[in-house]
Amino acid sequence: MNGKRKGTALLLAGSLMLLSACGNGANGNSENGGSGNDGSPAASGASASASASSSGGDSGKKIKLVFWNTSYPTIDENDKTKKKEDFYIYKAIARYEAAHPNVEIDIQDIPDGTNAMTKFQTAGIANNGPDVTNLWSGNYTMDLKAFIQPLNSYLQQTDIDSMTGWNAVTENFADSGTIYGVPDGSDGTIGILYNKKLFAAAGLDPEKSPPTSYDEFVAMLKKLKDSGVTPIGSESDGDFVYFLDYWFAQTVGTSGINDIVNGKLNFNNPKLLKVMQGYLQLYKDGFVTNDQPQTQFYNGKVALIFGGYGYLNDARAALGDDLGMMKIPNFSDDVVVKNGGIGGTGADFVVSKSSRHPEEAVKFILFLVSKDEQIARFKDGYGKLLNIKNADAREFADDPFVIKQQEWASEPSTIFWPDNIYPSELSDYISSLNALVIKQQLDPGDFLAKLDQKRDEINAQK
Amino acid sequence: MHYRTRESLSGYLSLLPAFLALGAIVFYPMVNTFYHSFTKWNGADSHWIGLRNYRFIFSNGELWTLLRNNAVFLLSIPGILLLSLVVSVLLFEEVRGWRFFRSLYYIPTILSSVVVGMLMKMMFAPSGVVNEMLRALGLTDGTTEWLSRAPTAFLVLIFCFYWQTLGQGALIFLSGLSSISPEIYESASLDGAGWWQRLFRITMPSLVPTIVYFTVTNAIYCFIGLFSLVYAVTQGGPGRETTPIDYMIYIKAFQSPDQLGYASALSIVLFVIVLLASWAQIRWSRRYQE
């Protein structure tokens, strides 16, 4: 019986705790929601009034746009005391709201990459999507088109004429047709970022004599390795998207990539097999490490990484004048596209089908991608170049590599991201399998054959 | 008779809320999923395609890799069962501070898989702290690429699984052990039974229900609960070498357009497999208990 009484007491204590926990939770919510407070007055104030306007309906004229932020940073690795409202996107929204008093932007942070797409898809299914969000372009966007508003009727020809990258957001990558998004900036062109000091120590000067062929590239890597440094840092999927894809695409050409997608050409063909073998040889020779490539590069532990404009700011900050940049050498002499690289507009803004104010949403998007705003975010250190046709980086940037990136990006030899052209499921499959190839657990031929099998399965299920 | 009806009625009434809730959140979606497993479905529109999803599942060769991956985890259960048992029996010896150990062992169970995933990725990175330690101890050369190869990636995952399950096991087994009445031990001691004899004649047999609970729930976990751990630690890689079925359902449902029907079919397949497995397990354990 003693035990029983003890039990009752415990239960009481437990339920009290539970109750007080409930109370705390509720109080916490209402307090924060109601008054908005410490740290981020702007943000909590905004969301509080946002919920008021959506539930109250008293301010019938005010239009609320929900913006899922997947791409703008809201935390700064180099300035950890920076407040939320000091970040570019919050300032941009404040500017927009000031200019459009009838519009209110409700910004909500959403995970990026594939998580963003998962969330966008589920919300779309329930007709609950955001007014505006940022997705990866090409097939990543097209795969979700059941939930995305076609934008043709909201866009002026002048808008379209002023920007590049529209193929990436147009059905079938065509020059005209249904437009599902607004291209967002440019990733520049993926090349090689290298550490000049480490190169000099190995007796190399790629500025004077850049490697132009596979053999020269290998010779260069060998010299680096002999000097006691790991030549290449690459992601654990073998930098398929930045590097291998380029050799693939330059070998078969952009039309070849389309043929592969449609099943007219196989991955498993002698040319691509040769590319695979050459690529794998770099791993077999011990030229590559897959461990924290960027950090290793910034700390002078590896001599080069593959990257475009996205890494430029961080790399410059870490290496200063020791930073070098060059293009990825051609795989062989008989490639279709020479001296190019991968890049272009890898992301876009979309309006979900559930948006009740698509016109206002597009206006907001056009504001975000306007020349002034793109320059402003560029200056804030955002990882994208401009996709404005008449913008010259020289006007607002002084890093010569930024200007070079812009030049590269406008060259016809820059190939649009092949992973945005493959069906997204296939892209995902390729990078997972490539992680096996580079560790020599999957034969390159088998790899290519598996990719064809996957492609055929995807096409058969269409 | 009247009394009986009343009792039945209160029985049914007690079940009603739970069944209504399960009906809405579990049974209805189950039926919904079953229906959609015969369709091509993007979440909004679906059309009937008969058995095509199932045909793909059984013909594209992926299912066997996925099942193998689940099986690897399943086969690791005896290890954690043994470890939990040993730890519990040792703790039950009333070593000083057993409460402290029990609490400490439980801490990893509390960590989110998001936390575990990122933590393990850092610790098991080639230049991470695990390699550093192994090199310092002279066990390896410190260059093991844990997550790049299937066998070591599985080791890391199973380490996480063990790491997060030991606390739960210790908790459950300690409670099971404490239910054994001290008199039985005392009379056994009087009969001259040694420690080992008591362990195998008294302790273990009385723990059987707890062992069954532990193995059944963990076996189910190994089929349907691995997603978040695998997602956080290896993303199913390298390749698809550590992808269990529920992770593939996620990939098909959310990372492949128009494949929700396929994902539904795959869930039905998984459901049948798990149902059969747990049924067999409970059957077997019941026989063992008798």
Added chain:
Amino acid sequence: MAKRKSLPVRLVVYLVLVAIAVVDFYPVVYMAVNSSRTAVDFFRDPGGLPAPWYFDNFKALYYRFDVLRLFGNTLGDTAAAFALAMALSIPASFAFAKIRFRYRSGLYMTVIATMTIPGITFVVPNFLLMSRLGLVDHPASVVIMWAVTSVPSNIFLLVALMRGIPDEILEAAKVDGISYVQTVARIVLPLSVPGIVTLAIFNTTGWWNDLFTPLIFLQSDEWKTMTVAVATILKRFDTDYPLLLAGLFMTSVPPMLIYVALQKYIKRGLVIGSVK
């Protein structure tokens, strides 16, 4: 119990337990220590101590997150979900354990069988359901999802536990004419407390850490849970490991505290009866 072991044996036992404890707890220490370093310092020596100790990572979290709100949301959601889960599970478990009626074992097996359903497939139908009910982006959706999906395993454990309640007590209650509700409230509940507390620990810590359900069902910052917020913001910064670790550490502390607070209540009297 009353068995005194020889000193060397006790020493070995201690050594084993301590070794396990070190392996067990080291990652948590690793997380705590390395969250107070700069990225460069961490890169140079991932196994060492911070030089110097650097707390700006926590400052960044403080400035960036509305920590109190996130904490309040998560605590409120888990507490509500647990209350709902118990309201559904306790009467049902008692019925399964102690009341005789037709189809009892059939119904029980049905509930247990639902434990074997992979929850991930239900996301889409349930999301549609919640959106029809207007509950998407409202904490009720997460509370309901968490509570209901936990019911089968709660029943599984509670039934096993309640079977251990001696029938004589219940018979005596019946003879005394105590009503059904009172029986549950006055006799069954108190005797099930160890089980309920165990479930509280299992369930609430699991929910606290759940990423997927709140990620899908909640949208606005107003309702976000801590795990989602941290995973959302920090995953983009995979080069600044200490910053990431600080975020992870911040999300991990509350569930650890919940556990430490509750574990006192787990009496060794928790018994798991036979599983049938």
